Amino acid sequence: xxxxxxxxxPDAAIARLPVYLQILNNLAATNVLRFSSDELAALAGVNxxxxxxxxxxxxxxxxxxxxxxxxYLTHQIxxxxxxxxxxxxxxxGAGNLGCALAKFDGFLSRxxxxxxxxxxDPKKIGRTTSSLTVGDVKDLKNIVRDExxxxxxxxxxxxxxxxxxxxxxxxGITSILNFxxxxxxxxxxxxxxxxxxxxxxxxLSYFEQMRLETGGKSENxxxxxxxGAR
Amino acid sequence: xxxxxxxxxPDAAIARLPVYLQILNNLAATNVLRFSSDELAALAGVNxxxxxxxxxxxxxxxxxxxxxxxxYLTHQIxxxxxxxxxxxxxxxGAGNLGCALAKFDGFLSRxxxxxxxxxxDPKKIGRTTSSLTVGDVKDLKNIVRDExxxxxxxxxxxxxxxxxxxxxxxxGITSILNFxxxxxxxxxxxxxxxxxxxxxxxxLSYFEQMRLETGGKSENxxxxxxxGAR
DNA sequence: TTGACTTAGTGAATTAATGCACTAAGCCCT
DNA sequence: AGGGCTTAGTGCATTAATTCACTAAGTCAA
Numbered sequence: 001x002x003x004x005x006x007x008x009x010p011d012a013a014i015a016r017l018p019v020y021l022q023i024l025n026n027l028a029a030t031n032v033l034r035f036s037s038d039e040l041a042a043l044a045g046v047n048x049x050x051x052x053x054x055x056x057x058x059x060x061x062x063x064x065x066x067x068x069x070x071x072y073l074t075h076q077i078x079x080x081x082x083x084x085x086x087x088x089x090x091x092x093g094a095g096n097l098g099c100a101l102a103k104f105d106g107f108l109s110r111x112x113x114x115x116x117x118x119x120x121d122p123k124k125i126g127r128t129t130s131s132l133t134v135g136d137v138k139d140l141k142n143i144v145r146d147e148x149x150x151x152x153x154x155x156x157x158x159x160x161x162x163x164x165x166x167x168x169x170x171x172g173i174t175s176i177l178n179f180x181x182x183x184x185x186x187x188x189x190x191x192x193x194x195x196x197x198x199x200x201x202x203x204l205s206y207f208e209q210m211r212l213e214t215g216g217k218s219e220n221x222x223x224x225x226x227x228g229a230r
Numbered sequence: 231x232x233x234x235x236x237x238x239x240p241d242a243a244i245a246r247l248p249v250y251l252q253i254l255n256n257l258a259a260t261n262v263l264r265f266s267s268d269e270l271a272a273l274a275g276v277n278x279x280x281x282x283x284x285x286x287x288x289x290x291x292x293x294x295x296x297x298x299x300x301x302y303l304t305h306q307i308x309x310x311x312x313x314x315x316x317x318x319x320x321x322x323g324a325g326n327l328g329c330a331l332a333k334f335d336g337f338l339s340r341x342x343x344x345x346x347x348x349x350x351d352p353k354k355i356g357r358t359t360s361s362l363t364v365g366d367v368k369d370l371k372n373i374v375r376d377e378x379x380x381x382x383x384x385x386x387x388x389x390x391x392x393x394x395x396x397x398x399x400x401x402g403i404t405s406i407l408n409f410x411x412x413x414x415x416x417x418x419x420x421x422x423x424x425x426x427x428x429x430x431x432x433x434l435s436y437f438e439q440m441r442l443e444t445g446g447k448s449e450n451x452x453x454x455x456x457x458g459a460r
Numbered sequence: 461t462t463g464a465c466t467t468a469g470t471g472a473a474t475t476a477a478t479g480c481a482c483t484a485a486g487c488c489c490t
Numbered sequence: 491a492g493g494g495c496t497t498a499g500t501g502c503a504t505t506a507a508t509t510c511a512c513t514a515a516g517t518c519a520a
Binding site: 010011012013047048049050053063064065066 | 476477478479480481484485486487488
Binding site: 038052067 | 495500
């Protein structure tokens with residue numbers, strides 16, 4: 001291990017740092033230089049104590065009586081999250097969603113350029129979508145090596161998703177973002193995050209149903225967006 | 231309030247029920263009739279006690295020494311999540327992502343047909359994408375009423391997302407799935423879930439970065455997909 | 461019928477996350 | 491120089507979630 005022991009940041013806090021970062025970017029864009037934990041809390045829709053505690057995991061970067069500096073804290077969060085550099089992405093699965101994500105600004109603008117897209121369907125391989133040509137999933141290993149790709153995004157059918165994950169792991173990828181509604185099995189050294197859009201809607205329908213059953217009485221009323229960990 | 235007091239199910243459990251449901255669907259598709267908490271736990275990648283506790287919130291639907299019946303439990307989960315019916319969806323924002331989601335099977339197949347898509351850009355209004363014609367966001371209220379729409383999906387730019395949310399709320403929508411990287415402000419009676427794809431990648435990059443810094447030593451090693459609540 | 465075995469259900473301990481409320485620092489005004 | 495004001499940092503109580511480990515119920519074979 002190197003000199004500096006990396007602080008152990010609670011999972012829940014890690015998931016909030018990107019949200020804070022996004023807000024700080026907006027503040028910077030409007031020339032705000034400083035903010036207090038109260039202000040950030042209001043913008044992020046969380047408790048101010050939580051903001052302070054979350055930020056304290058990064059170090060002691062605020063000034064009492066004053067607040068935090070937007071640019072400095074932005075820097076610190078980016079450093080902590082590994083965002084001082086770009087991370088190249090490959091999309092596996094050139095269907096609707098895959099192609100949409102390949103074009104999606106949101107990835108590039110946050111530092112995750114989609115460098116390649118692959119599929120296993122000969123009918124799709126060779127097609128071009130927004131400056132990317134769909135490659136063959138068989139070449140994944142070479143592509144990952146040559147293009148220095150760090151993150152794989154799975155947008156295949158559920159049926160194909162495990163094979164896609166296997167291919168990514170085989171190609172040396174250690175971070176996977178999975179959109180197929182499947183619990184992937186991967187070595188424990190690989191980080192997997194699954195975004196199942198169906199699940200999101202089903203959680204919403206739970207609250208919608210609850211509203212109907214309780215006649216909208218706010219007692220056991222629907223919650224904010226605080227449900228569910230992954 | 232009606233007769234039957236609805237059980238209070240912990241948030242964390244609610245978020246897992248859709249995952250169990252998905253697995254049960256797969257089991258049913260392969261003609262499995264019964265399963266034990268251990269089996270489901272293995273498939274879902276969680277602890278067996280957690281599975282039993284989660285399922286116990288629904289009622290006492292297992293048989294000791296035997297397990298749970300796939301079809302019966304499927305029914306119970308669907309009932310609890312409000313999935314005995316379909317919920318119509320409108321997509322606001324006819325960009326890449328919006329159009330892809332409008333076509334996306336995953337919504338329809340899970341009981342959430344996308345009935346309408348709207349935008350505020352005259353250049354997009356009137357275009358047809360997979361049997362849907364892009365409508366004017368100004369007509370949202372009528373569309374929601376006429377098409378009996380329950381859920382709104384926001385796929386606009388961040389800049390436009392709050393206006394989209396306001397329009398949905400104004401149109402009477404009480405459940406919103408937001409893809410814009412913005413913390414929306416809505417009445418507390420409205421359920422909002424935000425899926426920020428950038429955030430997902432940034433969480434992955436945190437672990438990727440950690441791997442680099444610790445030389446991949448598995449000690450403070452990257453985690454499974456258990457980070458982060460919303 | 462009995463006894464060995466399996467597995468759901470759950471009380472209780474543990475761990476993680478949250479949020480209050482206090483303390484410590486710094487700014488600014490007089 | 492000092493006092494009032496603001497706000498970060500944090501110990502601690504509370505709440506939520508997880509997991510253990512036991513108990514209760516059932517099956518099945520002899």
